Amino acid sequence: MSASPLSDLRAELARQGLDGFIVPRADEHLGEYVPASAERLAWLTGFTGSAGLAAILPDRAAVFSDGRYTLQLEVQTDPALWERRHLLDEPPFTWLASHAGKGARIGYDPLLISEEGLQRYSDAGLTMVAVTRNPVDAVWTDRPAPPAAPAVPHPLGHAGRDSAEKRAGIAETLRSAQQDAAILTDPAAIAWLLNIRGADVPYTPFALGFAILHADAGCELFMDPRKLPEATRAHLGNAVSVADRAALPAALGRLAGRRVRVDPATAPVWFAQTLRASGAEVIPGMDPCLLPKACKNPTEQQGARDAHHRDAIAVCRFLHWLDTAAGRETEISAAERLLAFRAGNPAFRGESFPAISGAGEHGAIIHYRVTPATDRPIRPDEPYLIDSGAQYADGTTDITRTVWTGPGTPPAELRDRVTRVLKGHIALATLVFPQGVAGPHLDAFARSALWRAGLDYDHGTGHGVGSYLSVHEGPVSISRAAKPVAIAAGMILSNEPGFYAPGEYGIRLENLVLVQPAELPGAKKPFLRFETLTLAPFDRRLIDRDLLTAEEILWLDTYHAYVVATVGPHLDPAPRAWLQAACAALAG
Structure with missing residues (x-):
């Protein structure tokens, strides 16, 4: 390991045949609070704010955030390594389009960016290349282990509506829109829908996982089974199946020929890409839990x-x-x-x-x-x-x-x-x-x-x-x-x-x-x-x-x-x- 994580990352990008890479401050759920294992931006740049992104090229690099963190960027990042930029005044896709060479291959992790987010880079004329292994993870040798806190039932006395009632209401929304299923990637949506809470990230009682809600109100939950004790499984009931997250690609493959709602703003683009490759019809639409939950x-x-x-x-x-x-x-x-x-x-x-x-x-x-x-x-x-x-x-x-x-x-x-x-x-x-x-x-x-x-x-x-x-x-x-x-x-x-x-x-x-x-x-x-x-x-x-x-x-x-x-x-x-x-x- 060299003195600079940035140098190690550049070497890894060269090995993967990439001319650049974007590192969002995000995990696979694109949320504000992320586990220590997903703090890639902080590890790379030193910036610990809740909104940001780094763009890396062979000869220059920039870290971006909004007006809440202008002063924090100056304190936490090294000006010899990082240009500091405002996310709105000079978005990263504009910066890359200005400084990357013509035809440069800019890598991205499809689990860490939404379809809408990725489209902004493509619209800027950039050649975006999905990676199968995040190059930051390849050089982050002391990366913490993923969280494994248990998911626990959220009592009806606090939730106000039971999960079956919620699932039935969302399923009716899907049927009315002639959609067969919805992909749920927001842990808050899953927590609300299934009346569960967890402790996988700081400050917010999430249990990290993904879910597929079907138009018949059945639900597939993809979460490390070790995080689901017997009391939680009993709380979920027979209408909610449980599988490890490794089973997710196969489950998406079973949706071939179906109309599946995916939120282009909040879901990682990997889901839409995988569904389309499997023969499903992706219907862009807001996460159906967002408004009822709010x-x-x-x-x-x-x-x-x-x-x-x-x-x-x-x-x-x-x-x-x-x-x-x-x-x-x-x-x-x-x-x-x-x-x-x-x-x-x-x-x-x-x-x-x-x-x-x-x-x-x-x-x-x-x-x-x-x-x-x-x-x-x-x-x-x-x-x-x-x-x-x-x-x-x-x-x-x-x-x-x-x-x-x-x-x-x-x-x-x-x-x-x-x-x-x-x-x-x-x-x-x-x-x-x-x-x-x-x-x-x-x-x-x-x-x-x-x-x-x-x-x-x-x-x-x-x-x-x-x-x-x-x-x-x-x-x-x-x-x-x-x-x-x-x-x-x-x-x-x-x-x-x-x-x-x-x-x-x-x-x-x-x-x-x-x-x-x-x-x-x-x-x-x-x-x-x-x-x-x-x-x-x-x-x-x-x-x-x-x-x-x-x-x-x-x-x-x-x-x-x-x-x-x-x-x-x-x-x-x-x-x-x-x-x-x-x-x-x-x-x-």
Whole structure:
């Protein structure tokens, strides 16, 4: 092994007759959180963000990510080896088309890219070559073993609907579309459909595997049988067959002559390629579980409320503790204290993502991940951003607060920026909109107050959230870059506008909201509204009351009063008194 993994990879590419290669930050399920055995991008480049890709040529290489990770790329990658590029401003297929020689053979792993993703490279005029063995795996000699955590039943008391009912509903969807089967590659879809959970990846209770759902509601699950104890097999029932993942190619071959739905955006292209080679007709279509999973049933909705209620108690205890901790604590110790407050609840199952604990200038790194090397004290009189979440047995949480550490007065500019972010948050929280509206249509509401000052932020305003599943759930997101999928009742979304001054501070204010029908007298068609689930105070020290309208002040005072009434009775006297002061009305 040489000093550089990049040199070893280039040698392997030459052995395989390739002129270049793309290394996505993905596993075979194309998800955000991947097991250690699939962290190829991090092993190769040092970049550990949740979205990225490397493109390698014989004489140059680049690593790409989005605006959340611009600063992280600079810190974690070697500029002598890697050019740093923005995924949207200069996509990797554009970079390759500009720098690869004419007719260059660019390799890709068909299990690590979707059909839609691959098409962008072909459309750019590149000659893309599927590899049978990933060249990174050939040179990654100390690659960790794949995860083997057991899959366990998810109780009906939390799921709200049994698996047979779900499978019957999806099967009816397939029959109505005259499709014989659907390929399921998203572990969240399989977890939801079969009412199982696991622990194969950090922060998200997945059991990694694949499935084929047939139009008769029968299901084939492809997962290491050692991960399926007898209790789980009994839970799955006779309508769900179990086989090792090695049996998947043969199962796809049995679909010859059938019409099979494959999601071109979320499924690895290997599935479509294998099905077509086997004589099946591939029907492009959204994973049929995505929308039903995103629209939480009444049991899941109540579970989300309960999860946020207990999470609010932990967060408010933490914010009270933090109010006296500045100067004595660090970014890591603060995140650990918040985790300890949450872990005291018996329903707590773990964090829903690594806490983003950023003091001062670190708050400007949108997805900052504190390490022992970067950890620093949380000093008096500076802004501190804490973005964190929890997995509970009945729901998933995600909350961000930006607070002033005191005891001095925050600068006027900071208060202006925080208040503009808050105005955007309130604009979205209070929005009433017609059924059929999609996430991209709402994004501007949260940015308007910033735009009026010539300011903006380089990330989406909201993402879907699962029910004891992924903290980032499709198919809906509130973002200019999102596909226009209609928002529907029962969905849980985040509301998280922000603003970032690189090298100085970051601001993000995030609550989760539940989409509900809106009762509007005289409305000629259905409308929707948001029910706010998250319960924790916004730091009044950072709010410029004069920038808020009377309606915005009313919303904030009403929200804070509800936080006190709901969370206060569950706190000890000292944090309860702190909460009452933190939630004092702005009006009057």
